[in-house]
Amino acid sequence: MFYGKLIGGVLGLLVLGPLGLLIGLFVGHLFDKGLWQTLRFASPENIARIKQSFFESTFLLSGYMAKADGHISQQEIDHTEMVISQMGLSAEQRKRAIELFREGSAANFQPEPVISRFLEATGGQQQLKQTLLFFQISLAMADQALDDAERDALNRIATLLGFTRAQLEQMLRMAQAQGHFHGHGGAAGPEPGTTLEDAYEALGVSKDVDDKSLKRAYRKLMSENHPDKLIAQGVPEDMVKMATEKSQDIQAAYEMIKKSRGMK
Structure with a gap:
């Protein structure tokens, strides 16, 4: 070249x-x-390698996150089972995912080598790093609580991926707020008691943001979570469903803000 x-x-x-x-x-x-x-x-061979690395890193780190506070809660088990179910894994893949989860939950597990291999395989692509971190955030918040040990584990993962503590905290706030728009039974739409402040937090913007900047933030989030884009970058197709649901939550939050502002 x-x-x-x-x-x-x-x-x-x-x-x-x-x-x-x-x-x-x-x-x-x-x-x-x-x-x-x-x-x-962008080569087919490397896309396949990225998908494999993403799969393995996700379940290894999920096991690590689930055991961070010393025990694995039923909610964390249910959340991991949900991810496996949504992915539609074969019996062999399901077995491998469970093996990786258990390996990650071992007392002597260290996330550094896993993330190092992930960064090498993905070339440090920002969107892939962010998507992997969001998977761990969703698991950490599966029981609706985030204790100090889980926060420290998330910060360790985020730091290894190149994110600052401030960036992690914003992602946590956004993820928590976006959860208010997941509705009942997984249907997109605000849950009872969801506020306009939750909608702004879900988009990562302040309530005094102007309309133009609001639209820009919304479009950026939707682009980052677009299924075709994630698949092209190497996120396994079976793991894209969660990103699609996240896009629906983001859209529901945006619609609430638009309605309050009288935007078209």
């Missing part, structure tokens, strides 16, 4: 002479490197 260096070098030479040639070659090298990374991570 050398097109960037060739073009950059020629343009630099024409504009700035010998010094420009060196600058152009350097800039071109950076372009080539970025293009090669994009093409490499």
Whole structure:
């Protein structure tokens, strides 16, 4: 891959002479490197590798999160079973998911090697990192409570993935608020008692945000959770359903805000 260096070098030479040639070659090298990374991570072989890594990381870290407070609650077991059920796994895949969950819940489990392998496989793609973290947040909040041990475990995972504590706290607030719009029986729509403040929190914006910025935040969230985009990035198809449901929650929150503002 050398097109960037060739073009950059020629343009630099024409504009700035010998010094420009060196600058152009350097800039071109950076372009080539970025293009090669994009093409490499978009290959079918690597997409398959990303899917495998995402699957394994999800259930290993889920076991780690579930055991973070010293015991695995029934709600956490039910939540994991729900994820497995939604994925429509084969008997062999289901067995593997349970094995990974148990491995992650072992007393000597360390998340560092798992996340290191995940970052290597995914090239550190931001959306994949965020999606993996949201899976763990949803498990941590399955019992409607988040104790200090679970928060510390989440922060450990978030830090390893490259997120700050402030970013994690915002994601936690958004996830909790989005849960208010999941309705009963999984149907999208606000639960009884859901407030307008919950709607703003679900979108990660303040109540004094202008309409233009509100729409931008909403569209960004919807784009990040679009099934086709997630699948293209390497999230296993069977794990995309949860992201689809999250999109419905986000839309329900946005509709509440629009109605309160009289927006079209």
